[in-house]
Amino acid sequence: MEMEVNPYAAPQSHVLRSPSSQDETIREEHIKTEASIKSVGFLFYLGALILLAVSVSVAASFTRGNSTGILFLGLIGVLFAFGIGATAYGLRRLRSWARISTIILSSIALVIGLMNLSAGIVIHIYILSMMLGKKARFIMTPEYQQIIAATPHVKYKTSIVVKVLLALLLILLVGIAAAAFFNK
Secondary structure, eight states: OOOOOOTTSOOOOOOOOOHHHHHHHHHHHHHHHHHHHHHHHHHHHHHHHHHHHHHHHHHHGGGGTOOHHHHHHHHHHHHHHHHHHHHHHHHHTTOHHHHHHHHHHHHHHHHHHHHHTOTHHHHHHHHHHHHTSHHHHHHTSHHHHHHHHHOTTOOOOOOHHHHHHHHHHHHHHHHHHHHHHHTO
16 A cells, blocks of 8 residues: 655655754753853852851951961861852853862862851752752863854743842842841
């Protein structure tokens, strides 16, 4: 029994996927995790900046006649802040070495958070679960760097809800800082 040919049917063909469309598919599958890793890098930059400011002020208190232990503590904090800043740099550029240092730093922060029962516990559990996952491991490889280079037009689109929430958080933080500054 032979199949009838429909003269009005659309032509059938086998389309081969080009490497670029395969790269696009891979990038679109991983773009949320890529954006999350870069966001963690931003948080690490912020943490490094805060730690640097606190450490410099602690070290500066040594000049007011305090013990050398205070100076040592301040200098250790400065070095630790530079280490966090270097990790943030690596995360923002998706370097494989930054994944390892992020796991170490988040583990340390998690232990400290558990001792203090701080709210940062949830954040560091999320960071650790993401960094230990298969997607983050792949994203921070040279192969994925080549995919990024081949697909510069694929971008992560932040939803309007997230943008509004971030704006509200920024306004709240500025308000708290202003209240603390003016209530001295």
